[in-house]
Amino acid sequence: MSVAADPSQKLTAPNSVTNYSGLIGSARSWLTARLSEANPHLVLLCKNKRSAEEFAADLQLFVGDARRIILFPSWETIPFERVSPQLDVSAERLAALHYLESGEPFILILSAEAISQLVPNQESLRSRTFTLNPGVHSFEEIARKLAAGGYSKVSIVEEIGEFAQHGQVIDLYPALCPHPVRLKFEEGRLSRMDLFDAESQRSLAAIESLNVTPVREHRFTRDPRTDLQSEIERIKTRAAELDVPLRDVNEAIKAISEGHDLPGIELLHLIAKDDFQALFSHFSSDTLLVVSDPHGVEQALDDLWLNVSQREEQLSREHYLIPPKQQLYSSPEQIQALSRSFARANLNQLDLRDERGDSCTIKMRSLSNAELKTRLKTKIGSGDAYQ
Structure with a gap:
């Protein structure tokens, strides 16, 4: 007892x-x-x-x-x-x-x-979570990982889940970070990271390491490693079970194929993939x-x-x-x-x-x-x- x-x-x-x-x-x-x-x-x-x-x-x-x-x-x-x-x-x-x-x-x-x-x-969470350190990551690699994590590309970063590219600089607002972070690159490699104020754009403090977690639980990407055709077939099978109008099916498939977001796209993810659990x-x-x-x-x-x-x-x-x-x-x-x-x-x-x-x-x-x-x-x- x-x-x-x-x-x-x-x-x-x-x-x-x-x-x-x-x-x-x-x-x-x-x-x-x-x-x-x-x-x-x-x-x-x-x-x-x-x-x-x-x-x-x-x-x-x-x-x-x-x-x-x-x-x-x-x-x-x-x-x-x-x-x-x-x-x-x-x-x-x-x-x-x-x-x-x-x-x-x-x-x-x-x-x-x-x-x-x-x-x-x-596995799904770990594959979209990464740690940034100066001298390790390339510009293209970080931009690709941010997109896979559900971050939205904007002109000016103001909210959590946004990132912006300006020349050899990426501004990023990570999940639950108190301030956005400015990533500076030299010769295509990350060289420095600074917290900055979103309103004044002034740097606050340099940081040596940053954990970046995804901001969307469901995300379709155009990563060539993804078995997109298999996901589309699962969408079609479920649509046939529910007798969904062809117009709605085509809209869903187009969004998945082009990596676009639709309102409630999380529901499509749950149909197309099996990477969720209790x-x-x-x-x-x-x-x-x-x-x-x-x-x-x-x-x-x-x-x-x-x-x-x-x-x-x-x-x-x-x-x-x-x-x-x-x-x-x-x-x-x-x-x-x-x-x-x-x-x-x-x-x-x-x-x-x-x-x-x-x-x-x-x-x-x-x-x-x-x-x-x-x-x-x-x-x-x-x-x-x-x-």
Whole structure:
């Protein structure tokens, strides 16, 4: 049986479940901070985006700089909608996946929707991530890798995910970098890198190394090494299954062949390629999965899957070119099965037990802010607070 009366104890046994009950308000954040002390790789699952953001804000007070807290967003789009996720959202997700690969300590906070969405596998992510060092890379090589990573070529760099070429200079705004970076070349080789201010264009500081992660999760390129014909055939096969109008099929094939972006082109990528998998595949075996309000999370997963299923059925009847739902989301049953590979801690307000796996329950005592305020007023009024 998993025993963790001391929350600073490391929890590693796969499929073990420790239920903490009696947690009110910020007590959940305090306990999560304590759990992270012995569990350097911690994933915190909340029922929705708002809960995740509020938990992250509270947790920062208890953790400080001891752990890197990463909010992992969902696409924030309607399932199968022909709209691409915002570039900063995709960039943030990919940068987070890259950090998980580093092995450094982290607390990853995400919603039920975010953990349901499939993500690029490790091979796909690594193939489009690269490190820049002066004297190593050529001008043409960097420009090609930026295009493969989904960076947009513009005249002036202002936003994350953009790059511009001016003679022997490339301006680049990498994912989650505090400032854009100016790459200077001599005789076609990278010679210097400087952070610069996007408004004034003034250099801020020289840097010696830069990790560049992709900013789009899905990208069709005109790289000759890509088996483009195979991807087109998969698009045609799926289109035939759904009886998609020929006009829409030709538009999709043209976009893929010419490397152009269409709104919602991510859906075509999921049809044409099989390089996406569950987010769990990026977690190391010693990851601790912490679930805040397990009942709420379970309900959110069920509601999302129902919505996804209904949308898939509706759009299939209307002959839209969409991937099967299993290529875009994990089902609640799949998420439950995948979670069994990790130690798990449930954070409950009430005494609700999860009997799955090797389970134990620890009752804790905590008070809400209102109760603390009332007790403090009582103590001050009686003079006990000054004893």
